[in-house]
Amino acid sequence: MTTDGWPLWEVFVRSRRGLSHTHAGSLHAPDAEMALRNARDLYTRRMEGVSIWVVPSTAITASSPDEKDPFFEPSADKPYRHPTFYEIPDGVKHL
Amino acid sequence: MTTGTAETTATEGMTASQAALEAVFDAAVAADERIEPRDWMPDAYRAGLVRQIAQHAHSEIIGMQPEANWITRAPSLRRKAILMAKVQDEAGHGLYLYSAAETLGTSRDELLDKLHSGRQKYSSIFNYPTLTWADVGAIGWLVDGAAITNQVPLCRCSYGPYARAMVRVCKEESFHQRQGYEALLALSRGTEAQHAMAQDAVDRWWWPSLMMFGPPDDESTHSAQAMAWKIKRHSNDELRQRFVDIAAPQAESLGLTLPDPDLKWNEERGHYDFGPIDWDEFWNVLKGNGPCNEQRLSKRRKAHEDGAWVREAAAAYAGKHDGRHGNDNHGRDDAHGRHDEQHTHTHGEAGA
Numbered sequence A: 001m002t003t004d005g006w007p008l009w010e011v012f013v014r015s016r017r018g019l020s021h022t023h024a025g026s027l028h029a030p031d032a033e034m035a036l037r038n039a040r041d042l043y044t045r046r047m048e049g050v051s052i053w054v055v056p057s058t059a060i061t062a063s064s065p066d067e068k069d070p071f072f073e074p075s076a077d078k079p080y081r082h083p084t085f086y087e088i089p090d091g092v093k094h095l
Numbered sequence B: 001m002t003t004g005t006a007e008t009t010a011t012e013g014m015t016a017s018q019a020a021l022e023a024v025f026d027a028a029v030a031a032d033e034r035i036e037p038r039d040w041m042p043d044a045y046r047a048g049l050v051r052q053i054a055q056h057a058h059s060e061i062i063g064m065q066p067e068a069n070w071i072t073r074a075p076s077l078r079r080k081a082i083l084m085a086k087v088q089d090e091a092g093h094g095l096y097l098y099s100a101a102e103t104l105g106t107s108r109d110e111l112l113d114k115l116h117s118g119r120q121k122y123s124s125i126f127n128y129p130t131l132t133w134a135d136v137g138a139i140g141w142l143v144d145g146a147a148i149t150n151q152v153p154l155c156r157c158s159y160g161p162y163a164r165a166m167v168r169v170c171k172e173e174s175f176h177q178r179q180g181y182e183a184l185l186a187l188s189r190g191t192e193a194q195h196a197m198a199q200d201a202v203d204r205w206w207w208p209s210l211m212m213f214g215p216p217d218d219e220s221t222h223s224a225q226a227m228a229w230k231i232k233r234h235s236n237d238e239l240r241q242r243f244v245d246i247a248a249p250q251a252e253s254l255g256l257t258l259p260d261p262d263l264k265w266n267e268e269r270g271h272y273d274f275g276p277i278d279w280d281e282f283w284n285v286l287k288g289n290g291p292c293n294e295q296r297l298s299k300r301r302k303a304h305e306d307g308a309w310v311r312e313a314a315a316a317y318a319g320k321h322d323g324r325h326g327n328d329n330h331g332r333d334d335a336h337g338r339h340d341e342q343h344t345h346t347h348g349e350a351g352a
């Protein structure tokens, strides 16, 4: 018997209160409960986290790997969304 | 398969679009950007990484054995707790690395299979026995020390998941080396018999530790290509020299000597000179004739077989409760259907 039938889980760890969960890595486990336990042993042996999410890898929908994909184009040509786009006279404060 | 052959084949059959993909890949490597799992990469890059990461993962889990051998006989509860934590870390390192390998399209089961059938190797250092308690100290100081020297530059490896696994591993390794050094120091400063035991362990582990960096540069088959692809950042000989330079003064502070009459500081080079390495021994151990090759592999196979019923039971339990966890949809509506093409797959690092 192999672990082939064991799904892959993506593990997200919140390192401390006030921060969001961050992707830590992945692991195999037969079910969600075991995935959580394995994640605790694998990714938080040194108090690296106060909260863990496990998500079946197959449940993740990802954008195309190509960063130059037209998918991201709408944001590429809009420099006016950044504060540095605007010219403000010297001496104007708190802006 | 050598990387050379694969490359030639790839070049000959290359279409225009493949050339464009390769150009994007080369540019990313040249710009010191990371290659991520779903990027296009040359077949030989992928194969070379799988080979290296698998061997690294196997070394982590086989490496648990020589030290675990002393857990029940650790000289104090403190040392026992430390050793258990260290051996558990090595299991973790193996898992990080198997995950990294899986992002390249292989599976952990496949890799374990290759380890168990002897088709993939692990570091030959773990084919030496741990004869006394002092060996645990010597392993922590020298073997983990050599591993750190090897692994620190791998944190900047061009393949993202491997580099990230190495960052995690390196953070944990420094405790491994320090606990070993401390254990050896306690022995070295102890009774005459304890001091002799520490010296004996260092005498036995020093040369195999130097071999951990692999064959000399002019005999290393995979090195040049791995350096060009920025999988490796430094040559075997460079890293070996770096390790010797670090370890020699550490031995002095321990009050122990290193078993090399040629070891001495070379003012001109700014490095320690050291004597010739017995490469025949290295190749012989690698071929399977070391003192513990047989024992390590059969113990690993047995552990895997003995664990089969646990894996089966866990899978059966999960199957029984599938309806409960499996298909409830708690996802928010706006998280779905944003992109026509759905990319779901089972090799990890999905969106990375």
Ligand SMILES: [Fe+2]
Pocket (backbone or CB within 6 Å): B060, B089, B090, B093, B169
């Ligand atoms: Fe390790």
Ligand SMILES: [Fe+2]
Pocket (backbone or CB within 6 Å): B090, B144, B147, B173, B176
């Ligand atoms: Fe270690």
